Amino acid sequence: MNVEELQQIAGSAQEEREKFDYEVNVCMGTSCLSQHSDKIRDAIAKEASACGKSCHVRRTGCMGPCAAGPMVMIEPAETRYGHVREEDAKDIVAALGGEPVARLDPQLGSYFEGQNFVVLENVGHIDPEKIDEYIARGGYEALLKVLTEMSPGSVIEQISKSGLRGRGGGGYPTGLKWDTVAKVKGAQKYVICNGDEGDPGAFMDRSVLESDPQRVIEGMAIAAYAIGANKGYVYVRAEYPLAVQRLTVALREARRRGFLGNAICETTFNFDIDVRLGAGAFVCGEETALIASIEGKRGMPRPRPPYPAVSGLWGDPTLINNVETFANVAPIIRHGGEWFASMGTARSKGTKVFALTGKIQRTGLVEIPMGMTLRQIIFGIGGGVADGRKFKAVQTGGPSGGCMPEEHLDLSISYDALISAGSMMGSGGMIVMDDTSCMVSVARFFMEFCMTESCGKCVPCRAGTVQMFELLTKITKGEATHRDLDRLTELCEVVGATSLCGLGQTAPNPVLSTLRYFKHEYLAHIEEKRCPAGVCEFSATAADTRRGEVHV
Amino acid sequence: MSGEANVRTLTVDGEEISARADQTILEAAREHNVGIPTLCHLEGLSEVGACRLCLVEVKGARRLLPACVTRVEEGMEVTTHSPKIDRYRTMILELFFAERNHICSICVANGNCELQSLALTLGMTHVEIPYQYPQLPVDASHPRFTVDHNRCVLCTRCVRVCSEIEGANTWGVMGRGAQSLVITDLKEPWGDSETCTSCGKCVQVCPTGALFEKSSVGSKVRKHPEFLPYLRIMREEDQA
Structure with a gap:
């Protein structure tokens, strides 16, 4: 392979594309595929050949706005369709070159505003199994x-x-x-x-x-x-x-x-x-x-x-x-x-891909330049909290991260800013929670995760997470005292300082960050036997404990 | 090993000491009679750094470092005891005691148990966190030895001695987190194990009453892990 050969491959892949008037890209990422986007692709291809339209139907990876899936995108017009079903194939093909099908408008609003694709630059444009299409895009x-x-x-x-x-x-x-x-x-x-x-x-x-x-x-x-x-x-x-x-x-x-x-x-x-x-x-x-x-x-x-x-x-x-x-x-x-x-902040350069999930209007995969604020992502790209409810917290960094409240919405995203806010960048999970989420239960959910995922090698993580999980369970059942809260804080310190690897060292973070910003919720559970979010029920049965878990 | 390049000078608890470059903080400290508590460490076996009792403060390091695996460095300033470290160690010991069943008065290793001695040395007089008491099996299928998982601290000394010294690889670990168990072969009864040579090294190195000889009655179960370094030296001489 040399430069000429590479250009030749790119050229012929480009020629191949230009043979068609239109390209219909069908998202076949896991999310859309689970809604049978493969059948949609077949239906569109069949319809196109039946009508004799010059169009290439392509499988692509995730296009981003997963909540609007299955997604279809028409090139060169870059028309996006959402919630597509097999029956829509006829209308989609008929609309090629004309007005887009109005009822399939994915209502993405400002989803792509401010996003900057570096890692995801090819996403939605190439067939992931065809190397030549990748070469054609550089x-x-x-x-x-x-x-x-x-x-x-x-x-x-x-x-x-x-x-x-x-x-x-x-x-x-x-x-x-x-x-x-x-x-x-x-x-x-x-x-x-x-x-x-x-x-x-x-x-x-x-x-x-x-x-x-x-x-x-x-x-x-x-x-x-x-x-x-x-x-x-x-x-x-x-x-x-x-x-x-x-x-x-x-x-x-x-x-x-x-x-x-x-x-x-x-x-x-x-x-x-x-x-x-x-x-x-x-x-x-x-x-x-x-x-x-x-x-x-x-x-x-x-x-x-x-x-x-x-x-x-x-x-x-x-x-x-x-x-x-x-x-x-x-x-x-x-x-x-x-x-x-040239992109990003002083110490965090480039872009970051986030998986935006939870109680948010438009969930999906987003890529933003570093330095964008949480508010821009959640209320701009994500369209705000779903079902008209009130925003409560955003969780980043997975079980190693933390929850940030409304006061931190104007925080610019960078490695250091997230750490100083008690969370961390993590690999890019971003979970939005509304006022129906109990923060003690959220902390308990992540602690349970760390407890079951602990490898068992070092004792602070192996036994400490079990103890912390039990204390959090006690709080969600309304059986805890102030002494338990002190013990929880102490365990957080010891497990964080003495565990062998990052899993144990960061396992206390969800507890510490919720204690930092939502201590009143812990106290309401302990002093008033009341769950402000109405999630926990205060009796000692196992069924109630289960209901206390968060579903994200 | 001669030559000045192989000597490192460091400060341990304010005292200047010298050590060989290939020594760990633990080795250097013990040579100078500085006590650092350990449980998973055993001279003659590889280090795993799992019990976290030997954590020490090293000036300039962001975190506490396990003395058993951290090599000495020139000019290193080590603190082996401080109110904070002692508090952490006590808490870790409490976690050990609360994890399974470590009621000394009814244990075969009472009086000869490393976990018990650590509690005495570190002044851990009582456990403030709730006992877990999982119901774990006892395997007495081996003609000479018994394994009582309720007393196991998962230090993996048995696993290491079986693999590194005896070469039988009978012991292993299954499960994860609090569900971890040391097992013989593929969790077959110890008595049915085809790889076990019944050498008893695992029993000798076990710090608690998890592995013991059947004939032992309480307070007579003295173990002898000190054979390991001698065995290693003898083997090295053999090979030379």
């Missing part, structure tokens, strides 16, 4: 440029310049991480892509892998070149069968086109990627547990240092980044580090 230009024009050092320099930070939650500077692994001496190095997305309500990595897997592969290959690795692994949860399938096809396609394997792009660079499936343990998202899992061991974290950069997979230097981090790499190389750094 795919693999970056890899080719890196291999033929850039030294590993200058690749790392661009990434450092971009200010990209880890998108998995911690926010560690990506350039620094790459530089560290590159500098460690070792004949064998590995690149691992962490796709073990497990936060409740989060689906960013799944969507990226389902919609644009080649982007992740290209990012990994560039990283491998930069640090001197020849082998990569993508660790995906087995609960994401569609992502696994599309990724597997994408890897095969990339090998066929010569972007993986030996002597890539006629250079001496060799690199290949294997897929490893998670077996349903949240803790395997922690990098040392993930490495243990790939090695075939029990997925349990080990103390760091040594960091994986020095001693990772099979004791060799290993680079681990999140799916979204790798998805940012190719655009950075294509447009340069400065371009990326």
Whole structure:
């Protein structure tokens, strides 16, 4: 593969597209597919050939506004249809080139206002299983440029310049991480892509892998070149069968086109990627547990240092980044580090993908530039709280994050601002809660999650989460005293300070943040035996305890 | 190992000490008679850093660090005891005691139990958090040994000694979180295990009354984990 060949592939893919007057893109991400969007695609294709319209019906990944699914988008007009059913195929095809079908208007309002697509730039426009469509939109230009024009050092320099930070939650500077692994001496190095997305309500990595897997592969290959690795692994949860399938096809396609394997792009660079499936343990998202899992061991974290950069997979230097981090790499190389750094805030550059869920009008996948306020996302893009209810809190960062109240709605999103507000960026889950959510129950829900997902290796996390969960249960049943609240606070401190890995260290965060902003709710439960949200019922039966759980 | 480059000078609780570069804080501190409590650590076995009792403060580090796995560094300032650390350790011990069933008066290891001694050393006189008392099985199928999961602290010393010293890999861990259990083979009764060599090393290294010899009666169950370092040295000499 060289520049001419790449351009030729892009050209012929473009020619292929121009043969048709219209393109009908049907969302076939997990959400829309669960509403049989595959049948909609077939119906539209059948209808189109019956009417003799020159139109190409394409399967794409998630288009974003999942609440309006199944989604269909017509190109070149960029007309979007929502809540499409099989019966609508006739009208959609008939409307090609004319007025759009009014009743299928997805009512997206300001959903796309202020969004900025870098990671999701191809989403909704390409077939995730066709590598040529990715190439036609600039795919693999970056890899080719890196291999033929850039030294590993200058690749790392661009990434450092971009200010990209880890998108998995911690926010560690990506350039620094790459530089560290590159500098460690070792004949064998590995690149691992962490796709073990497990936060409740989060689906960013799944969507990226389902919609644009080649982007992740290209990012990994560039990283491998930069640090001197020849082998990569993508660790995906087995609960994401569609992502696994599309990724597997994408890897095969990339090998066929010569972007993986030996002597890539006629250079001496060799690199290949294997897929490893998670077996349903949240803790395997922690990098040392993930490495243990790939090695075939029990997925349990080990103390760091040594960091994986020095001693990772099979004791060799290993680079681990999140799916979204790798998805940012190719655009950075294509447009340069400065371009990326021009977006965002002083210390958080670029964009962030969020999975907007909960009690909100328009749920879905959004990509916003860093620095946007929570209010803009929730009330602008998301259209505000559903059913005309009152906003109460927004939860980010999954079980490691926290809940922020209305006073923090004007907070600009960045790694540091979220941490100082008692939450964290996390991998990108954003759950909106209205006044029917009991914050003690929310804290209890996340504590239960941490308790059942604790690996059991270190005692503060294994036994501490059990104790905290029981104290929270006691509060939701109205059986707790002030002494219990003190004990809960003390346990939060000890578990946070002494646990071995991030799971235990951050497990108290949902409790701490709700205690910080909603202490009156805890006190109402304890002193008045009253749940302000009307969720908890105060008797000791098991049925009442269950009703106290939140459903997000 | 000679040469000045291999020596590190560090401060432990205000006292300047020197240590070999390959030593951990724990090793260096113990060599200088500074007591740091441990439970999962055992000389002769690999470290897992799981019990969190040996956490110490290192100046400049964002978090407390486990002394058993943290290597000494030049100029390191270590604090092994402070009101905060002592409070954390007591709380961790309470979590251990409340987790399963550690009623000393009816335990075979009473008087010879590392968990019990830790409570005495650290001054943990009572447990303020509720006892969990899960109903866990006791496996007495082995002709000589018994495993009582109610007394297990999941330190995995048995797992490590079986794998690293005996090479039998009989012991393992199943389940996760509070449901974790040490198991023999694929959770078969210990007596049916085809890999167990009945060497009894697991029993000797077990810090509590979870693993014990059947003949032992209360207060006679003294264990001898100190054989491990000698065994290791003998083997190394053999190989040399």
